[in-house]
């Protein structure tokens with residue numbers, strides 16, 4: 137996977153390309169490399185596939201965001217190993233008839249008419265991971281219930297193979313042509329064979345376990361890798377791990393796993409950055425202080441408050457945030473400094489405070505000046 141070319145490079149566009157730019161680049165490259173124009177040319181065919189895939193991903197805003205973030209090589213090794221195809225999509229799914237209609241425009245009709253292969257249902261499961269698992273990447277496991285291939289009949293639906301015969305109505309094709317008279321015209325339509333429900337086969341002695349369907353509802357455990365820094369709501373795709381088709385004819389559907397992430401006790405997330413607030417005492421602000429708090433990467437986070445820090449100031453700690461895609465380092469931790477004000481104070485402490493009133497309190501005669509200078513500072517901070 138590592139030698140795979142960058143999708144933007146494949147389409148010859150830059151990272152800021154608009155949907156229009158992408159479409160334009162795709163159309164001209166697809167025209168150039170289309171197999172109909174380059175018969176028996178393996179190089180062109182490979183390029184054509186590459187272009188299709190790049191366009192499929194980049195033209196989908198969600199997939200494009202994920203690609204921009206994770207690229208082909210996600211952090212934490214190869215998290216999509218083991219049958220995982222995070223961005224490797226089935227083009228027929230993505231384009232469906234849309235792709236054909238694009239080509240019909242190019243090549244003046246007569247596009248290849250594909251008979252839709254029977255396919256099992258796609259499955260979508262939601263899976264929640266801890267904030268730590270998101271931060272470090274993790275191997276996850278989930279138990280799902282879905283239709284699976286019936287083992288006794290291996291998905292055929294028949295008690296034994298001799299009880300399967302070809303449907304005589306459609307001669308095994310699964311489809312029949314119906315002729316209909318509409319006014320003076322005869323119209324021909326192709327429909328699923330009603331005798332065999334489109335399977336092309338008749339089963340005399342159905343399997344007792346699945347009653348002829350070839351599938352059973354069953355619990356199973358799935359295992360998959362979540363790459364470090366995965367965005368909330370990402371849908372991971374496990375190719376052909378969805379439900380099998382009826383009667384064992386056709387491909388399995390896909391299994392999609394939508395990832396949600398638990399809250400952290402104190403961090404908020406902003407892309408690769410982590411945000412937190414730190415309430416400190418008045419004395420800590422005046423004199424300065426160092427804090428050490430446990431962090432997600434296993435090393436304490438050192439927060440240094442300089443003397444004369446004001447509440448509302450922020451401290452950026454570079455490179456200690458969430459891992460970025462394609463091994464491009466980590467985001468930052470931003471600490472917002474707040475003033476901790478005690479709600480309960482003893483009579484004796486209050487009298488000590490009183491004695492410090494000259495230092496701690498604002499004298500009446502400087503209130504207006506103080507308001508003005510705060511506004512000046514605030515505006516100059518903003519630049």
Ligand SMILES: [Zn+2]
Pocket residue numbers: 303304305306307308309310311329330331332333334335336337
């Ligand atoms: Zn039939």
Ligand SMILES: [Zn+2]
Pocket residue numbers: 286287288289290291292293294343344345346347348349350351
């Ligand atoms: Zn069965």
